[in-house]
């Protein structure tokens with residue numbers, strides 16, 4: 530327990546330092562569920578290092594703390610997890626490579642850069658595929674999703690669970706964007722937009738007439754501050770907790786894609802854990818993901834209001850405006866559906882229809 534509290538306080542302390550005056554308020558988030566289940570047997574001690582890109586105040590960090598807490602309590606302090614937010618240990622791509630070599634125990638990337646390991650994950654990158662959060666959650670809980678996690682076998686990465694990154698929204702420093710024409714601009718002055726390192730995202734923004742640049746999340750704030758890119762796209766909660774509003778005047782509620790996170794462990798670390806510890810890690814990952822999905826939705830609504838209060842001009846797009854974006858990105862499906870798999874897309878669409 531001692532180590533757990535030290536970790537928790539370190540993270541909480543860092544959060545309050547970096548939040549300072551600007552983030553004096555916090556959203557009214559649900560508390561994590563009480564930790565239940567027996568204490569597991571003594572199979573030795575492990576200290577795990579887990580790195581991720583988002584800040585200490587993000588739902589990703591809060592649920593990772595809960596993950597650490599479950600492991601600490603149910604192993605009576607024998608398994609502890611040290612959390613390293615803010616891309617301190619590297620970006621998503623680098624940290625996945627570190628899992629493969631065993632130089633890092635855990636990471637929590639977006640599914641999008643993980644498509645280099647499991648190409649089917651790119652189904653989540655298709656624009657407007659998951660129109661409601663209910664449908665998105667059902668897909669993350671589906672057999673198809675479990676098959677994608679299982680497909681990491683042999684890569685050196687043990688994929689534990691999906692959780693929510695969320696609906697991505699466009700922000701930029703150049704102009705209000707309410708239509709594909711606003712993205713493309715007048716006279717070929719398309720917005721320069723940072724994307725995740727993923728070819729479907731590049732296609733989306735190229736198709737809309739932007740100039741997309743793939744870039745690691747940790748480099749994004751300075752790139753926007755220095756005017757290297759005009760904008761980016763991420764859920765409102767990430768835009769707020771990463772202070773992007775300080776360098777982005779405009780937001781557009783495009784909801785153009787819902788991407789998940791994947792909590793991952795190095796296969797080498799996994800193989801070192803006794804079977805009872807492995808079961809506990811898997812269960813804690815699932816429980817913390819459920820909590821993350823819940824608070825992520827709560828956080829996102831609050832974040833949009835906060836961004837407006839802090840001066841970001843947010844365009845809420847009506848159904849016709851969204852339909853215009855949807856129509857404009859149709860070529861992305863024509864280009865990618867055969868490569869991602871028509872059957873997989875149809876399977877996901879069936880789940881969506883059942884959860885409309």
Ligand code: KDG
Pocket residue numbers: 581582583589620621637638639694725745746762763
């Ligand atoms: O911890 C996750 C982040 O590193 C990253 O995946 C966040 O959505 C993200 C992005 O835009 O890179």
